[in-house]
Amino acid sequence: MSITVYTKPACVQCNATYRALDKRGISYDVVDVTEDSQALEHIKGLGYMQAPVVVTEDDHWSGFRPDKISTLDVALAS
Template structure:
């Protein structure tokens, strides 16, 4: 069973959009959470990833943050490890 994937985003964020396109292209189902719309979601992201800026991608309990270019090789490796 694949690990749950959550992408914490903000509006008008090119890296957020790139992460989502990357996951969609690979057929990865994910939940998107907008941290700007909901203070509780921002607090959740901070608690899970210990960062305050989106995008943050969580695969299970493993967190990835930074620009899409920073995240991409790490996401590719994590998805491979999980059979995606």
């Protein structure tokens, strides 16, 4: 499953998201929206204005969401 975390520098919620994903051993790609204008437009198109934005094949959300990360961990384990 492909997981992308759209982020920006000095983002506390982004760092918390990385830690939660790392703790569960979940692999992900990081895209800095301050360096990639197409990525910024993509997440705006999804309706988000706040980092991080996590996009999976089946879902997407904004902010640090331990509940979503736990659900993702369960889905990957099955």
